[in-house]
Amino acid sequence: MDTSINAYNIHYKILNEKIKILIREGYEEITVQGVCGQRYIGGGLQSKKVKIILYGVPGNDLAVFMDGPEIVVMGNAQDGVGNTMNSGRIVIHGNAGDIVGHSMRGGEIFVKGDVGYRVGIHMKEYRDMYPVMVIGGSARNFLGEYMAGGMIILLGMTERKYVGNYIGTGMHGGVIYIRESLLRSASLGKEVNIFMADTSDMDKIRPYLRRFASYYGFTENKVLKGQFYKIIPITSRPYGKIYTY
Amino acid sequence: MEYQQLKFFEKNNRIPGGCGVAGIVNVKGNLFSGENIITSICTMNERGNGLGAGYAGYGIYPEFKDNWCFHIMYDDIRAKEIVEDFLEDGFDIVNEEPIPVHRVKTLQYIPLLYRYFIDIKRDKNSQELYDQQEYILSTIMKINKNFDGAYVFSSGKNMGIFKGVGEPEEIGDFYRISDYKGYIWTAHNRFPTNTVGWWGGAHPFGILDWSVVHNGEISSYGINRRYLENAGYYCTLFTDTEVITYLFDLLYRRHQLDFNIIGNILSSPFWEMIDREEKEKMEFLKALRIIYAPALLNGPFAIIVANSDTVIGLNDRIKLRPLVSAERGDFVYLASEESAIRCVCKLPENVWMPEAGEPVVVQIKRV
Numbered sequence: 001m002d003t004s005i006n007a008y009n010i011h012y013k014i015l016n017e018k019i020k021i022l023i024r025e026g027y028e029e030i031t032v033q034g035v036c037g038q039r040y041i042g043g044g045l046q047s048k049k050v051k052i053i054l055y056g057v058p059g060n061d062l063a064v065f066m067d068g069p070e071i072v073v074m075g076n077a078q079d080g081v082g083n084t085m086n087s088g089r090i091v092i093h094g095n096a097g098d099i100v101g102h103s104m105r106g107g108e109i110f111v112k113g114d115v116g117y118r119v120g121i122h123m124k125e126y127r128d129m130y131p132v133m134v135i136g137g138s139a140r141n142f143l144g145e146y147m148a149g150g151m152i153i154l155l156g157m158t159e160r161k162y163v164g165n166y167i168g169t170g171m172h173g174g175v176i177y178i179r180e181s182l183l184r185s186a187s188l189g190k191e192v193n194i195f196m197a198d199t200s201d202m203d204k205i206r207p208y209l210r211r212f213a214s215y216y217g218f219t220e221n222k223v224l225k226g227q228f229y230k231i232i233p234i235t236s237r238p239y240g241k242i243y244t245y
Numbered sequence: 246m247e248y249q250q251l252k253f254f255e256k257n258n259r260i261p262g263g264c265g266v267a268g269i270v271n272v273k274g275n276l277f278s279g280e281n282i283i284t285s286i287c288t289m290n291e292r293g294n295g296l297g298a299g300y301a302g303y304g305i306y307p308e309f310k311d312n313w314c315f316h317i318m319y320d321d322i323r324a325k326e327i328v329e330d331f332l333e334d335g336f337d338i339v340n341e342e343p344i345p346v347h348r349v350k351t352l353q354y355i356p357l358l359y360r361y362f363i364d365i366k367r368d369k370n371s372q373e374l375y376d377q378q379e380y381i382l383s384t385i386m387k388i389n390k391n392f393d394g395a396y397v398f399s400s401g402k403n404m405g406i407f408k409g410v411g412e413p414e415e416i417g418d419f420y421r422i423s424d425y426k427g428y429i430w431t432a433h434n435r436f437p438t439n440t441v442g443w444w445g446g447a448h449p450f451g452i453l454d455w456s457v458v459h460n461g462e463i464s465s466y467g468i469n470r471r472y473l474e475n476a477g478y479y480c481t482l483f484t485d486t487e488v489i490t491y492l493f494d495l496l497y498r499r500h501q502l503d504f505n506i507i508g509n510i511l512s513s514p515f516w517e518m519i520d521r522e523e524k525e526k527m528e529f530l531k532a533l534r535i536i537y538a539p540a541l542l543n544g545p546f547a548i549i550v551a552n553s554d555t556v557i558g559l560n561d562r563i564k565l566r567p568l569v570s571a572e573r574g575d576f577v578y579l580a581s582e583e584s585a586i587r588c589v590c591k592l593p594e595n596v597w598m599p600e601a602g603e604p605v606v607v608q609i610k611r612v
Contacts, residue, residue: 078582
């Protein structure tokens with residue numbers, strides 16, 4: 001069952017309550033028109049079958065604590081997308097703001113365009129929980145700051161030429177893949193090392209890139225071409241010496 | 246007035262929150278109603294907690310455009326009498342009236358709010374414009390510092406700041422912001438974290454025709470404040486944002502630096518980044534950091550600063566607070582969140598996040 005509601009001039013509490021009621025009533029695809037800044041959409045939702053399609057600009061902390069649903073944003077998103085998200089998928093047909101995937105624990109985030117500062121901060125993995133973020137454009141400074149697990153892929157397919165500085169500052173787990181064209185010598189943080197991606201790396205990221213291509217209508221060739229680099233932490237305890245007592 | 250004595254002291258428990266800022270500019274200098282800025286800032290209600298909101302409008306007093314306009318808040322009628330006596334000594338008061346307001350029942354405490362359109366008295370008027378501005382500046386410093394219970398919160402020409410303790414909607418309604426027409430509007434939604442929520446501490450802050458709205462906190466407040474005192478600026482309003490206002494006046498009007506250099510001073514690049522620059526630029530940036538070390542703003546901030554000709558958006562150097570800008574036709578928009586722009590401009594031609602530490606400078610080009 002699918003349905004459509006309008007969020008124009010509705011406070012986030014009411015909107016989110018409405019969405020919950022519709023899910024409880026058995027709707028599996030909910031389209032929300034006229035979204036403008038409402039926070040926490042999809043927050044804490046636990047159904048695996050639900051798909052929410054948003055038109056407009058959803059507010060901060062989209063899909064916070066979300067566990068299962070798929071959210072599609074037909075526009076830009078603001079800060080804190082997928083904050084502490086557990087599972088599910090977010091597909092953004094535009095740009096996203098700062099701290100995308102903040103403390104993300106599982107699930108997938110796809111962004112067609114660029115993202116802001118500190119994206120993937122505190123992302124983590126545990127056993128079969130493995131968060132993945134694919135960004136079509138570039139990212140600003142502090143990508144993967146304090147990252148502890150999961151995977152971020154940066155494709156550099158927008159006008160933004162370079163990735164920001166201090167990539168992986170404080171990073172101690174997980175992996176970041178970046179297309180060669182985005183990198184500059186000054187880009188890396190102190191706690192990471194960079195390697196050329198090999199065949200096994202490409203095998204790992206290929207399925208995600210194929211899906212990325214299909215969501216946004218790119219050819220697979222465009223998404224997969226060129227050399228990728230892999231950024232991983234030098235040590236799993238970068239600040240071990242600082243915090244000993 | 247002492248900090249402890251503030252009547253409307255809000256027992257603050259340091260909830261980490263984020264203020265909201267918004268600005269709308271017509272770059273050709275055409276006037277438009279304040280209605281849109283209210284809509285814009287109210288989209289971000291979650292960023293404030295009802296302990297402060299305010300608006301600044303430019304071009305709103307065309308009938309008195311050549312007079313200095315003081316907005317003054319008084320705790321009581323006694324303070325008003327003392328300040329008015331003082332003003333009459335140095336100024337011809339062209340017009341004096343209570344600031345027109347709507348009754349808003351939900352506002353709890355309201356000080357006496359008056360505005361004065363004034364001219365500097367003739368014998369002092371022979372001085373240059375530069376001195377006029379200095380004269381106005383010292384007058385405001387005198388009132389704010391020496392007269393208990395009186396605060397000048399707006400002091401430019403053909404512009405005005407309106408602020409108080411309340412939600413942006415209440416304060417906008419109270420001051421009848423939609424009745425004014427301006428070519429620049431900025432607004433603020435406050436969530437006080439480290440300092441008290443009182444009428445004088447709401448944003449925007451202003452001196453001469455400057456206005457500043459700020460989201461964040463200035464950890465270097467103490468250093469900045471001492472530096473400014475040497476230059477004759479006294480901080481009397483118990484809020485860190487005050488130093489930003491005076492720094493802009495000092496660096497732009499007195500030191501005549503351009504806004505990109507001011508950006509390099511307030512939000513200077515890290516030493517590590519300076520070392521990577523080419524020699525000439527490296528030495529220039531080094532010199533700025535050394536000469537203007539006490540003017541560096543430390544801590545997270547996103548600010549929108551305006552004067553009669555310019556609007557500037559600026560972030561701290563590592564982008565710890567959000568700021569988004571957009572353009573459509575003759576309009577430029579700035580806000581903490583994209584939604585605050587989209588609600589008044591559905592299809593901007595261009596939406597972008599300014600780089601950390603690099604000012605967005607919007608010049609008014611009157612036709």
